[in-house]
Amino acid sequence: MSAVPSESGNSSVCSKMAIDSLLLDAIPNLKQLLESAWARAYAQEGLFRYRLDVELERMTTGRFRFLLQLNRKRTTERRKPDVIDGLRPNFDPSRFNFTKVASGEILLELMVGESVVSLLINNSPLTENHVLIVPDRVSCLPQILTESSLNSVIRILVALGDPNYSIGYNSSGALASVNHLHFHLVYLRHPIYIEQVNLIPLANGIFRLDDSCPARGYCLVLESGSSREVPRFVNRLFRIIQTLLEHNVAHNLYLTRRTPDSALRVFIYPRLRLCENKQIAPFNVAGFEMSGFVAVGEESIFRRLDEQLLQDYFREAQEQTSSSNLYETLDPLLLVGTS
Secondary structure, eight states, rough: OOOOOTTTTTTTHGGGOOOOEEGGGGOOOOOHHHHHHHHHHHHHTSSSSOOOOEEEEEEEESSSSEEEEEHHHHOOOOOOOOOOOOOSSOOOTTSOOTTOGGGGEEEEEEEEEEEEEEEEOSSOOSSOOOEEEEEEEEGGSSSSSHHHHOOOOOOOHHHHTTEEEEEEOOTBBOOSSSSSSSSEEEOSSOOGGGGGGOOOEEEETEEEEEETSSOOOOEEEEEEOOGHHHHHHHHHHHHHHHHHHHTTTTEEEEOOOOSSTOOOEEEEEESSSSSSSOOOOOOOOOOHHHHHEEEOOHHOOOOOOOOHHHHHHHHHHHHSSSTTOHHHHHHHHHHHTTT
């Protein structure tokens, strides 16, 4: 099977779902439009599984200052995550997917280039304005990144114009819970450590995190005001993803513009150890968590977590063995893949 899914997906299955869309470049204030739509949906009965209730919040003591939130309902009342087999799963229309959501869950449909991108509520929210971004929803693409989907979410993040918004992505094998291509857009009022972290330059425009960081990861940087560079930037990012897929490496992404120079940074967290089964647990290791935002479902764990314990969880999730070094394995592969 090819490492990269067809952009056409299963359009014959879902094409009847298409609805009118708005041209992204013609929207004067996407942030206001999206937040108003989210607020209207949140006010309706029956769309959300629960009222957002962050009972406790704290920052870890130490160098990295993780943001921890106790959100029990995210654990107890959300839909049970699917089991997704393998890193390149086929789309299964019989399983839950985003063509099956109620019409009230669809906030906006945006035309981004040649793609129609759906913005849906996440009915089990982590934050206010927590939205699912589903590129080409009616094409029923599996949870495998495409170049056009990366282009779409980057353009949406830039168009929002608010550094409090960030985007996360979890591949299969890296705690994705639905096998239908989607990203998470969240609103974080607090800075998190990854947004200010020092980057080590490698080559081909690739950086990696300092060895002292809790998570292992790579980064691409799109300077502020470099809109003409977006296609080349996206292509380089996609080549990194292709390389990871070709070597059966699961991955989480975190996209943010809350950086020292207002540049857009895309962080890629590879995982040499696949996590095949996602169960509802009080604490998961995925893209937001490795970036510094940790939602917890049990108070005892909320109070017990510290930076050393978080780093231990991250190493266990990312490394093949306790003695392996992800960078030694992947640095040469990624440099060749992007040369």
